[in-house]
Amino acid sequence: MKATLIESHGGLDRLLYQEVALPQIGPTDVLVETKTCGLNHLDLFVRKGELPVPIPLPRILGLEVTGIVTQVGSRVNEFREGDRVAALCRVGCEKCEYCLRNQENLCLKSRSLGMTLDGGYAEFVSVPSKNLVRIPECLSFLEVSGAPLSGLTAWHMLMSRAALRPKESVLIMAGGSSIGSFAIQIAKALGCRVFTTVGRDEKIEKAYRLGADFVIQRKKQNVLQEIRQLTEKRGVDLVFEHVGQATWDQSIDCLSRNGRIVTCGAFTGSEVSLDLWKLFSKQISIIGSYYGTNQELHDLFQFMEEQKVFTIIDSVFPLNASREAQAVLENEQHFGKVVLEVH
Ligand SMILES: [Zn+2]
Numbered sequence: 001m002k003a004t005l006i007e008s009h010g011g012l013d014r015l016l017y018q019e020v021a022l023p024q025i026g027p028t029d030v031l032v033e034t035k036t037c038g039l040n041h042l043d044l045f046v047r048k049g050e051l052p053v054p055i056p057l058p059r060i061l062g063l064e065v066t067g068i069v070t071q072v073g074s075r076v077n078e079f080r081e082g083d084r085v086a087a088l089c090r091v092g093c094e095k096c097e098y099c100l101r102n103q104e105n106l107c108l109k110s111r112s113l114g115m116t117l118d119g120g121y122a123e124f125v126s127v128p129s130k131n132l133v134r135i136p137e138c139l140s141f142l143e144v145s146g147a148p149l150s151g152l153t154a155w156h157m158l159m160s161r162a163a164l165r166p167k168e169s170v171l172i173m174a175g176g177s178s179i180g181s182f183a184i185q186i187a188k189a190l191g192c193r194v195f196t197t198v199g200r201d202e203k204i205e206k207a208y209r210l211g212a213d214f215v216i217q218r219k220k221q222n223v224l225q226e227i228r229q230l231t232e233k234r235g236v237d238l239v240f241e242h243v244g245q246a247t248w249d250q251s252i253d254c255l256s257r258n259g260r261i262v263t264c265g266a267f268t269g270s271e272v273s274l275d276l277w278k279l280f281s282k283q284i285s286i287i288g289s290y291y292g293t294n295q296e297l298h299d300l301f302q303f304m305e306e307q308k309v310f311t312i313i314d315s316v317f318p319l320n321a322s323r324e325a326q327a328v329l330e331n332e333q334h335f336g337k338v339v340l341e342v343h
Contacts, residue, residue: 003122004322005060009049012323012330020060023118023126030079030129031071032087034342036145037120038064038178038311039329041267046115047326055115061322062120062340063089063113064149065127066141076129084141085132086148086301087125089113090291094130105156105291121322123342133297136305146311146337147300149291150178153264155300156292157240158186162262166191168237171227171254173247175212176203176335179264181312183240184210189307195236197223199332206335210312223247227254235259245269252278260285312336 003020025031043061045051069083079085091111092104099107113119113127135144144151158164164187172183175196187194188211196207197218207215216226227236235256241247244266251261252274259282278284292300303309314334317325319342328338 001123002319003060003118004319005058005121006047007058009047009055012047012326014047015061015323015326017320017322020122022124023122025071025073025126027073027075028129029073029126030069030076030085030132032065032067032085032125032127032132033070034065034067034120034123034125035141036066037062037340037342038146038149039325039338039340040064040149040178041265041329043114044326044330051115053116059115060118060120060122060125061114062122062125063115064146065089065113065120065125066135066145066148067125067343069132070124073129079129079132084135084137086135086144086297087113087120087127088131088133088152088292088294088297089119089149091117091128091131102293102295105293120342121319121340123319130294133294133301136301138305139301139310142313142316142339142341143310144301144304145313145339146178146182147304148297150337151182151300151304151311152292152297153289154179154182154186154240155303156296157262157264157289158183158190159299160292160296161287161289162238162240162260164190164192164238167193169193169195169231169256170238170240171236171251172196172212172240173243173251174198175207175210175215176200177242178312178337179242180240181210181336182309184212185307185309186303188212189303189309195227195230203335224250224253231256238262241265243268245272248272252284255282255284258283260287262287262289264289264291314338316341318342
């Protein structure tokens with residue numbers, strides 16, 4: 001089969017499009033013919049070798065897989081050939097207290113497609129059957145292509161961790177990112193008042209079209225001043241953070257009394273300062289959030305079906321153009337998901 005892999009860490013030229021052996025499946029695995037593989041910032045970190053975990057090389061990249069079941073292991077009963085599926089990238093150990101509680105996102109020994117296991121920049125990928133979720137018939141592969149990682153992470157943050165409620169006000173950082181575009185749609189469908197930030201003029205209109213009530217151009221406007229003005233100095237109930245160091249202080253300052261901030265990422269840096277006076281005097285809650293669970297991906301698909309929430313596609317590339325696709329992500333030109341369409 002064809003696949004794009006890395007043999008060493010570094011720039012875009014390390015992405016090699018090659019013929020490789022078809023993956024072997026074990027008794028509880030499923031061989032999935034890849035339809036789409038969504039790109040994520042994590043792919044860039046894996047390629048550059050900038051993650052705290054060592055990446056065994058060579059490695060086929062790609063964490064966000066959808067496709068069709070083509071072969072099932074001898075002990076797999078829940079899936080059969082032809083099923084349309086999406087794969088959760090994190091593979092739990094099935095033994096630790098978190099896995100046994102169906103919180104496999106917190107597994108201490110988890111492995112991940114596209115990082116410590118081969119991923120979806122390939123025509124076929126081997127996935128444990130417990131990591132698969134059926135895609136509803138009425139949703140296309142492209143429509144769900146950003147759901148298994150970006151969408152699921154946003155869903156877990158808003159619904160499970162922050163328990164967002166209708167009519168609350170929420171500030172979604174970087175609304176043009178794939179996770180941000182999911183968060184805007186989910187929050188809007190819930191009936192919230194949605195503020196978001198973008199870094200380029202051409203993204204303003206797109207964010208409004210997604211349902212944002214107010215879009216702030218962060219390079220031309222002061223985000224804190226705008227939020228204070230738009231909320232009559234009150235601030236927002238929830239800030240949806242995934243940017244990190246560059247925006248943290250401002251995100252805290254945008255909160256109302258009893259406000260909460262939920263964060264899942266830190267691609268601009270993870271070291272931040274915290275003024276405890278602000279934390280206790282405003283009764284702020286800081287909530288960490290990490291990926292999501294199999295059940296939540298089921299729930300997200302149902303929500304997407306009912307509420308007409310879809311992956312916002314920025315651009316689609318063939319498997320042999322992963323360098324071009326990653327360059328789009330690296331240059332932050334995109335609005336929504338950059339996708340490899342494999343079959
Ligand atoms: Zn575990």
